[in-house]
Amino acid sequence: MRGFRSPHLLDIASLGRQDILQVLDAAEVFFEVSRRPVRKVPTLRGKTVINLFYEASTRTRTSFEIAAKRLSADAVNMSVSTSSVSKGESLYDTCKTLEAMHPDLVIIRHQASGAPHYVASKLRCGVVNAGDGMHAHPTQALLDAFTIRRAKGTLEGLSIAIVGDIAHSRVARSNAVLLRSFGCDVRVVGPRTLVPPRFAEAFDVRAFDRLEPALEGADVVMCLRIQRERLSAALLPSLREYSRTFGIGAAQLALAKPDAIVMHPGPMNRGVEISAEVADGPRSVVLDQVEAGVAVRMAVLYLLAGEAERPGVEAEGAA
Amino acid sequence: MRGFRSPHLLDIASLGRQDILQVLDAAEVFFEVSRRPVRKVPTLRGKTVINLFYEASTRTRTSFEIAAKRLSADAVNMSVSTSSVSKGESLYDTCKTLEAMHPDLVIIRHQASGAPHYVASKLRCGVVNAGDGMHAHPTQALLDAFTIRRAKGTLEGLSIAIVGDIAHSRVARSNAVLLRSFGCDVRVVGPRTLVPPRFAEAFDVRAFDRLEPALEGADVVMCLRIQRERLSAALLPSLREYSRTFGIGAAQLALAKPDAIVMHPGPMNRGVEISAEVADGPRSVVLDQVEAGVAVRMAVLYLLAGEAERPGVEAEGAA
Amino acid sequence: MRGFRSPHLLDIASLGRQDILQVLDAAEVFFEVSRRPVRKVPTLRGKTVINLFYEASTRTRTSFEIAAKRLSADAVNMSVSTSSVSKGESLYDTCKTLEAMHPDLVIIRHQASGAPHYVASKLRCGVVNAGDGMHAHPTQALLDAFTIRRAKGTLEGLSIAIVGDIAHSRVARSNAVLLRSFGCDVRVVGPRTLVPPRFAEAFDVRAFDRLEPALEGADVVMCLRIQRERLSAALLPSLREYSRTFGIGAAQLALAKPDAIVMHPGPMNRGVEISAEVADGPRSVVLDQVEAGVAVRMAVLYLLAGEAERPGVEAEGAA
Numbered sequence: 029m030r031g032f033r034s035p036h037l038l039d040i041a042s043l044g045r046q047d048i049l050q051v052l053d054a055a056e057v058f059f060e061v062s063r064r065p066v067r068k069v070p071t072l073r074g075k076t077v078i079n080l081f082y083e084a085s086t087r088t089r090t091s092f093e094i095a096a097k098r099l100s101a102d103a104v105n106m107s108v109s110t111s112s113v114s115k116g117e118s119l120y121d122t123c124k125t126l127e128a129m130h131p132d133l134v135i136i137r138h139q140a141s142g143a144p145h146y147v148a149s150k151l152r153c154g155v156v157n158a159g160d161g162m163h164a165h166p167t168q169a170l171l172d173a174f175t176i177r178r179a180k181g182t183l184e185g186l187s188i189a190i191v192g193d194i195a196h197s198r199v200a201r202s203n204a205v206l207l208r209s210f211g212c213d214v215r216v217v218g219p220r221t222l223v224p225p226r227f228a229e230a231f232d233v234r235a236f237d238r239l240e241p242a243l244e245g246a247d248v249v250m251c252l253r254i255q256r257e258r259l260s261a262a263l264l265p266s267l268r269e270y271s272r273t274f275g276i277g278a279a280q281l282a283l284a285k286p287d288a289i290v291m292h293p294g295p296m297n298r299g300v301e302i303s304a305e306v307a308d309g310p311r312s313v314v315l316d317q318v319e320a321g322v323a324v325r326m327a328v329l330y331l332l333a334g335e336a337e338r339p340g341v342e343a344e345g346a347a
Numbered sequence: 348m349r350g351f352r353s354p355h356l357l358d359i360a361s362l363g364r365q366d367i368l369q370v371l372d373a374a375e376v377f378f379e380v381s382r383r384p385v386r387k388v389p390t391l392r393g394k395t396v397i398n399l400f401y402e403a404s405t406r407t408r409t410s411f412e413i414a415a416k417r418l419s420a421d422a423v424n425m426s427v428s429t430s431s432v433s434k435g436e437s438l439y440d441t442c443k444t445l446e447a448m449h450p451d452l453v454i455i456r457h458q459a460s461g462a463p464h465y466v467a468s469k470l471r472c473g474v475v476n477a478g479d480g481m482h483a484h485p486t487q488a489l490l491d492a493f494t495i496r497r498a499k500g501t502l503e504g505l506s507i508a509i510v511g512d513i514a515h516s517r518v519a520r521s522n523a524v525l526l527r528s529f530g531c532d533v534r535v536v537g538p539r540t541l542v543p544p545r546f547a548e549a550f551d552v553r554a555f556d557r558l559e560p561a562l563e564g565a566d567v568v569m570c571l572r573i574q575r576e577r578l579s580a581a582l583l584p585s586l587r588e589y590s591r592t593f594g595i596g597a598a599q600l601a602l603a604k605p606d607a608i609v610m611h612p613g614p615m616n617r618g619v620e621i622s623a624e625v626a627d628g629p630r631s632v633v634l635d636q637v638e639a640g641v642a643v644r645m646a647v648l649y650l651l652a653g654e655a656e657r658p659g660v661e662a663e664g665a666a
Numbered sequence: 667m668r669g670f671r672s673p674h675l676l677d678i679a680s681l682g683r684q685d686i687l688q689v690l691d692a693a694e695v696f697f698e699v700s701r702r703p704v705r706k707v708p709t710l711r712g713k714t715v716i717n718l719f720y721e722a723s724t725r726t727r728t729s730f731e732i733a734a735k736r737l738s739a740d741a742v743n744m745s746v747s748t749s750s751v752s753k754g755e756s757l758y759d760t761c762k763t764l765e766a767m768h769p770d771l772v773i774i775r776h777q778a779s780g781a782p783h784y785v786a787s788k789l790r791c792g793v794v795n796a797g798d799g800m801h802a803h804p805t806q807a808l809l810d811a812f813t814i815r816r817a818k819g820t821l822e823g824l825s826i827a828i829v830g831d832i833a834h835s836r837v838a839r840s841n842a843v844l845l846r847s848f849g850c851d852v853r854v855v856g857p858r859t860l861v862p863p864r865f866a867e868a869f870d871v872r873a874f875d876r877l878e879p880a881l882e883g884a885d886v887v888m889c890l891r892i893q894r895e896r897l898s899a900a901l902l903p904s905l906r907e908y909s910r911t912f913g914i915g916a917a918q919l920a921l922a923k924p925d926a927i928v929m930h931p932g933p934m935n936r937g938v939e940i941s942a943e944v945a946d947g948p949r950s951v952v953l954d955q956v957e958a959g960v961a962v963r964m965a966v967l968y969l970l971a972g973e974a975e976r977p978g979v980e981a982e983g984a985a
Contacts, residue, residue, distance in 0.1 A: 066712030
């Protein structure tokens with residue numbers, strides 16, 4: 029609606045540049061809402077948003093819940109551990125059941141790549157992908173783009189290095205698609221075990237196995253979280269070894285442009301993929317990303333569930 | 348209040364026909380609320396509804412939570428795994444503690460039959476039974492009745508076959524009581540190990556151990572969920588055997604009336620007690636039941652916690 | 667603000683007598699709100715309150731959540747079991763992340779003494795300590811003071827016996843500090859293994875290892891919960907032995923003043939630290955404490971997050 033090609037937000041690849049810019053522009057307005065003393069607008073009053081999380085997540089679930097509540101929507105949380113999923117109900121039946129309760133949006137996080145697409149194909153209500161397996165995390169890419177645009181003034185033609193476990197990262201995939209559509213020079217870098225040869229081709233990015241060429245001239249250094257399960261899978265020798273080779277500290281950051289920003293989707297392993305000095309330093313925009321997350325998710329919920337004739341961002345008066 | 352014999356909804360047996368019809372009639376109005384663009388009425392603004400769930404449940408807890416929120420009540424969830432129950436506090440103390448916080452309603456699901464009655468005898472606030480052991484699940488029976496009435500135009504004098512694990516089913520018990528009070532011909536059918544001889548007498552229904560006579564001429568075929576723990580208890584030989592003998596597929600459905608509807612309280616074991624073809628077929632009202640659930644629960648919350656002088660179902664204006 | 671020395675509520679020691687009285691006086695007003703038919707005021711509309719609980723708790727989390735909702739704040743729950751804490755994120759990063767979402771208040775319960783102070787030192791938003799390790803539980807002490815003042819008409823100069831596991835009790839510590847600031851004669855009593863010699867000195871109270879002298883002339887008998895893990899730590903011989911020596915039954919209560927009240931922070935081990943007869947008897951104010959809890963927490967949230975120009979306790983009109 030209003031430029032979105034579908035009533036869902038499933039991945040970045042389904043969006044056009046105009047869709048992306050529309051989200052970012054709407055997010056600019058909502059960004060201010062969260063900074064007001066009264067952090068709430070009546071935009072989605074009477075709408076029902078269900079957070080259906082098959083994977084635990086502090087920041088993403090909380091970010092969506094706060095976004096929904098600041099839009100005055102009714103937010104309902106369902107997590108797998110307390111749901112009938114443990115009774116063996118299929119994803120299809122769970123979703124059809126939810127749909128019959130007339131939610132306006134179902135926000136789903138699922139360990140299986142493609143689960144949100146499957147769900148969206150079965151439901152009449154809107155579906156937002158909050159992260160599916162290794163496939164996509166579109167609101168993360170949108171909040172990253174929002175953060176980059178605020179820091180750099182534009183998304184066009186930037187040089188961006190994504191560092192870490194590229195192979196397993198839905199964050200890397202969604203960011204690569206988004207940034208390429210704005211003509212960015214996207215470099216992915218990490219241990220060869222974690223940077224698949226086909227990734228560069230599939231996403232039209234450049235792959236590296238050493239930090240130096242990847243960071244040279246970069247406007248943005250985007251660190252990815254190292255999952256400890258990669259160690260047991262023998263994809264990494266040790267965290268210490270990883271940190272020494274691909275961790276972003278002050279020396280590594282010096283390889284990028286002098287005004288390069290450093291990003292991380294969180295939660296950070298300080299001392300592994302990012303040093304505490306850099307994480308807390310003046311070029312870190314890690315917390316800006318979190319703040320952007322609420323604004324971008326408000327924008328997404330608004331664009332998918334809002335009604336054209338309703339006011340979007342007027343302040344709510346005291347009752 | 349308003350025809351209810353008690354401030355609680357504990358079981359169907361405590362309701363009269365007029366009470367039941369009052370719930371169903373109120374639910375018709377609330378049914379439309381969930382289909383509006385703005386799915387919310389101010390009816391229970393300033394009321395507090397606590398969902399106290401000692402058993403996990405996706406659909407029932409979510410259904411009650413959505414019902415409460417669409418009535419503008421404040422809904423608070425408490426599940427056993429995160430509660431002080433694990434510290435050994437008694438049900439009595441937990442409930443008295445909650446009562447002191449001035450909820451208007453406590454919705455309780457408990458594995459012990461009779462727990463909601465005990466709680467209601469101790470509390471001053473209203474109590475809604477959301478399923479207790481093998482005893483009762485009154486809102487399920489009410490939403491089933493709502494669904495049947497919408498499909499058949501009446502509840503009076505229908506023939507209804509309830510198929511499956513009758514012995515352990517609170518759904519069967521609550522439905523039997525409700526439907527018998529409307530003069531329905533209620534037949535219960537399942538393996539002899541799961542259809543207790545005394546059930547038919549106690550609930551004034553007819554018992555069968557073969558599908559054919561039970562389904563003959565039925566207006567409604569109500570499947571029950573098979574719990575896998577019945578296998579380990581040696582009450583069932585195998586799911587395959589159960590499915591072959593008592594599963595409802597197209598051939599079995601043909602034994603009922605040509606316009607018979609098929610119901611299931613969910614979550615379904617597709618291929619066990621119901622075939623996918625039937626579950627998704629034109630005579631399935633499984634999702635209608637879910638939709639009815641929100642409406643019926645809104646009606647129950649309204650009748651138990653609402654105030655006569657407050658408007659029930661006026662649309663909420665945009666703030 | 668408004669007399670609070672800090673934007674946080676971390677412990678009682680940081681409050682002055684005027685701060686405490688201010689909370690109690692505000693709580694008197696909010697106490698009535700929960701007894702109205704419409705239990706809600708618009709005071710904190712548009713404010714975001716996050717319940718960050720690293721320890722499970724029924725009553726405290728629910729009490730804070732109800733308090734927030736009755737003030738019309740948006741309340742978001744985060745419990746450790748469903749959060750990224752299990753991914754190893756530090757408390758610092760979790761809190762900075764939350765802060766970036768612009769909550770107005772973070773309410774934190776943590777097993778580590780001092781965690782809320784640490785958090786408050788890092789955040790710009792207000793922090794409320796909902797219990798940290800063995801250190802402090804300031805809202806418990808405030809609700810106890812509210813309950814005592816309502817029962818006795820004053821806090822000044824009362825004799826108060828705190829009975830049980832003094833060593834490990836944040837409730838005992840916070841109550842001792844508060845009550846001593848009002849000149850109360852505070853006696854702590856329990857097995858020598860659970861009443862540290864330095865406690866009496868540190869908190870300027872009198873320590874006993876026998877009930878009789880501790881209860882003599884007491885206006886208030888405050889029982890503490892016995893944690894079963896004290897048994898495995900060999901700090902207690904048996905619950906039966908504890909109950910015989912330090913449990914409060916009718917005979918023990920007779921040692922105190924004839925109009926003495928009995929308190930317990932809950933959840934109670936009936937028959938261990940308190941007999942059922944006393945717990946449910948006319949001198950028990952255990953449920954008054956729970957009721958006071960919501961009122962006191964509304965007052966704290968209001969004083970920390972409210973704005974001077976907003977009305978505090980006007981009834982919310984039907985929309």
